[in-house]
Amino acid sequence: MPQIRTENRTDIAVVGAGPAGLMAAAAAAETAPSARIALVDKNPSLGQKLLLTGGGRCNVTTGLDDIRAVLAKYPRGGKFLTSAMHRFPPAAVRAWFEERGVPLKTEADLRVFPRSDDGRDVVAVFERLFAASARTELRLGGGAVRVRHADGAFVIELKDSSALAAARLVLAAGGQAYRHTGSTGDGYAFAEALGHSITPLAPSLTSFKTADGWPRRLAGVSVSRARLKAAVGRKCEFEGPFVFTHQGLSGPAIFAMSSLVAFEKFDEKKPLGLSIDLAPGSGTDELAGRIWDQVAAGSKKNLANVVELGLPRSLIAEICGIAGLDPDKPAGAFGKKEVRRLAVAIKAAPVRISGRGAGEEFVTAGGVDTKDVDPATMGSKICPGLYFAGELLNVDGFTGGFNLQACWATGRLAGQSAALSLAADTAGQP
Numbered sequence: 335m336p337q338i339r340t341e342n343r344t345d346i347a348v349v350g351a352g353p354a355g356l357m358a359a360a361a362a363a364e365t366a367p368s369a370r371i372a373l374v375d376k377n378p379s380l381g382q383k384l385l386l387t388g389g390g391r392c393n394v395t396t397g398l399d400d401i402r403a404v405l406a407k408y409p410r411g412g413k414f415l416t417s418a419m420h421r422f423p424p425a426a427v428r429a430w431f432e433e434r435g436v437p438l439k440t441e442a443d444l445r446v447f448p449r450s451d452d453g454r455d456v457v458a459v460f461e462r463l464f465a466a467s468a469r470t471e472l473r474l475g476g477g478a479v480r481v482r483h484a485d486g487a488f489v490i491e492l493k494d495s496s497a498l499a500a501a502r503l504v505l506a507a508g509g510q511a512y513r514h515t516g517s518t519g520d521g522y523a524f525a526e527a528l529g530h531s532i533t534p535l536a537p538s539l540t541s542f543k544t545a546d547g548w549p550r551r552l553a554g555v556s557v558s559r560a561r562l563k564a565a566v567g568r569k570c571e572f573e574g575p576f577v578f579t580h581q582g583l584s585g586p587a588i589f590a591m592s593s594l595v596a597f598e599k600f601d602e603k604k605p606l607g608l609s610i611d612l613a614p615g616s617g618t619d620e621l622a623g624r625i626w627d628q629v630a631a632g633s634k635k636n637l638a639n640v641v642e643l644g645l646p647r648s649l650i651a652e653i654c655g656i657a658g659l660d661p662d663k664p665a666g667a668f669g670k671k672e673v674r675r676l677a678v679a680i681k682a683a684p685v686r687i688s689g690r691g692a693g694e695e696f697v698t699a700g701g702v703d704t705k706d707v708d709p710a711t712m713g714s715k716i717c718p719g720l721y722f723a724g725e726l727l728n729v730d731g732f733t734g735g736f737n738l739q740a741c742w743a744t745g746r747l748a749g750q751s752a753a754l755s756l757a758a759d760t761a762g763q764p
Contacts, residue, residue, distance in 0.1 A: 344372040344471070346752050347490055347500035349478050350521065351375035352383045353738055354724025354745035355506035356460045361749030362504070363467045366757055371470045372498055374490060376477025380464075381457035383508065387696075387738060388445070392453030395427045395742065396735040397440035407736045409538075409593050411729025414704040418712065418743040424735075427742050434459045443586075445735050473498070481505075481524040483717060501759070502719050502752040506745060509535070509698025509725040521726040525702045529716040533728045535700040536596040539589040539737075541691030544582035545605045548652045549685060552578035555646050561614040562591045563682075565607035570594050573614055581691060589733045592690065596699035596730075605686035612653070612680050613643055622670075622677035629673055633666030640665040643680070653679050697737050701728040711755075712748035719755065721748040 345366070348359045351373055359373045387393050398404050401419055405412040422430075428438055428446060436459055437449040448455045464470045476493040481503070483489070488503035507521025522532045544550065556577040564570040572594065574587035591608070600606035613621050625641055632640040638651040638661035654661035657679040659672055706715050707722055714720035723745040731737045 342496060343370075343487075343499045345369040345500065345756055346502045346504065346749075347372045347374060347488060347498055348504040348506060348749070349374045349481070349490060349524065350506035350508055350724070350726075351377065351380045351472075351474065352506065352508050352724060353381070353741035354508075354726075354748075355504070356381060356384070356457075357742050357745030358504045358506055358721075358723050358749035358752075359470060360460060360463050361746040362753040363463070363470050363749075365750045365753035367467075367469065369469060369753055369756055371467075372473055372500065373464070373470065374473045374476075374478055374492070374498070376475070376493070378475040380460055380472070380474070381453075384457055384738075385453045387453065388447060390453055391447045391451045392456045393733075393735040393738060394431060394436075394438060394446045394448065394456060395424045395739045397424070397428075397444035397446050399423065399425050404736070404739070407734070408729060408731040408740070409596070410699060411704060411727065411731075411740070414707075414709050414727075415729060415740060415743065417710045418747045419739075422743045422746045424739055427739060430742075431456065431459060434463075443734065478507075478520070478524065481527055483528055483720075488719065502721070502756050504721045504723060504745075504748045504752055505702075505726055506723040506741075506748070507726055509701060519698075522701070525722070525726065528714070528720055530706055530714065531703045533700045533703050534597065535698055537690060537697075538593040538596045538699040538730050539696040539733055540592045541579065541584035542582045542588055542592065542608075542687045543689040543691065545602060545686040545688040546684075548655065549578050549582050550580055552646075552648055552652060553580045554578065555649055556585070557612065557645065557649070559614060560587060561611040562587055563609045563611070564591060564595050564598075565609070566595060566598055582687070583685070584691070586733050589696070593697070593699065593730065593732060600687055600689070602688045605688045608685045608687050609682040610685060611682060612645055612649070616681075618674075618677050618681050621680060622674045625677055626670060626673045629665040629668060634664055636662050637665045637668060637676075638662065641676070653683055656683060696733070697730045698725060699730050701726050704728050711751035712744055713751055713755070719752075721752050723748040 346362050348355045436455050439449045478490045480491040487499045490498045561573040572590040576585035576587040628640050641650050651661035657675045712721045724741040
C-alpha cells in the first residue's frame with residue numbers, strides 16, 4: 335500500500351480535469367482561499383475533453399434563460415439539477431466567463447461560443463486561475479488508479495505508485511465518451527469503491543446507421559426542420575434539423591433522438607422503427623391539397639420538380655419512391671389518390687435504424703445513481719465528505735450546450751460545498 339507523505343496531504347482533492355472538475359477546483363479555491371486543493375487528471379494538460387466540444391469551438395452553454403425550459407432539455411437528471419441550475423444558471427455561466435476574459439456570442443440556435451471560436455480560450459481561464467492560486471496544485475499526467483476512505487480521509491492512489499490523502503473529495507472523472515481523452519469510466523469504479531451504485535450505461539448523442547438505402551443515397555442533404563418519432567411503445571419524438579450521411583442520419587435532431595432511445599436495444603437483425611415528418615407544420619389533408627394544387631398547375635413537369643415544399647428535389651424524389659410513385663413521370667399522370675399517398679409518405683417517411691454511429695458518442699447516459707446524492711450540495715448521502723460533479727452522474731442533456739451547462743453548475747456546487755464543509759469542520763476544531 336502506498337505510503338502517504340506529509341507533502342501528499344491536501345484539504346480538497348478533485349479527480350478529473352474536464353469541465354466539471356475544472357469548475358469544482360476553481361469554486362473550491364474561490365470559496366476557501368486558504369484551503370489546499372489538488373486537481374488530479376491522467377492527461378498532461380487541462381481540459382482535453384473540453385477542447386473537443388462544439389468541433390473545437392466549445393459550446394460553452396446555452397442562450398436559453400428560462401430555467402424550467404433548460405431543465406426540460408435533460409432526458410435524465412433534470413429534476414436532480416434544479417438546485418444547481420438555479421444557483422449557477424446559463425446567464426451566470428456566461429457572465430462568469432466574460433468577466434474572466436472570454437467574450438461570448440450567442441448564435442441563432444441559442445448555442446453560446448467564444449467569439450474567437452476557439453475552445454482554448456475557455457481552458458485558458460482555468461489555467462490563469464490556477465496559476466494565480468498558490469494553494470492549488472495540479473497533478474497531471476498520471477491520474478488516480480484507486481480511491482478509498484480510511485482513517486477519516488480519502489486516499490487517492492496515483493499511477494506513479496504514490497498516494498494523496500484529502501479531507502474532502504470531488505469525483506468529476508467523466509463518463510465513457512471521448513475515451514481517447516481519458517474518459518474511460520474510471521470514476522464509476524471509484525464511486526462504487528466508496529459505496530455508490532451505478533445505473534446502466536449507454537452512449538448518447540450519437541448518429542444513426544440505417545438499414546434502408548434511401549437515406550444513404552441522400553448523403554450531405556440537410557433538412558432544417560422535421561419531427562422524428564421512434565416506435566418504442568411510448569411517446570418518443572423530437573423536432574429539429576438533421577442531415578443525411580453515408581451511414582444514415584446525423585445532426586441535432588438525431589442526436590436528441592439518440593438520447594431519448596439511449597437504452598433501447600436495436601441492431602441489423604432487429605432495427606428500430608423511426609418515422610420522419612418532413613412537413614411538421616402541416617396536416618396530411620392540408621399538405622395533400624397543396625401538392626394537388628402544384629400538380630394541377632404544372633401537370634407537364636416531372637412530379638419531383640412540381641412539388642415545392644422547401645425540400646431538396648433529391649429528397650422529394652426518394653419520398654416519391656417510398657410512396658410508389660415515379661418522380662420522373664409528368665405530374666399530370668397522377669390523381670388525387672396518388673397525391674395523398676405522397677403526402678402521407680412526406681408526413682411519415684419510414685426509416686429502420688440498425689445501429690449507432692461507432693465512436694461518435696459525445697455523452698454517456700447513466701452513471702452514479704442520483705438518489706444517493708444530495709442535489710442541494712452534490713454531496714454523497716452514503717460517504718460524508720464525498721462530492722460528485724459532471725457526466726459521472728446519471729445526468730445527460732441534449733446537444734446545444736446543455737451538457738457543459740450541467741458540468742459547470744454541478745461542478746461549482748460541488749466545489750463550493752466541499753469548501754464550506756471543510757471550513758465548518760475547521761471552525762469547530764478547538
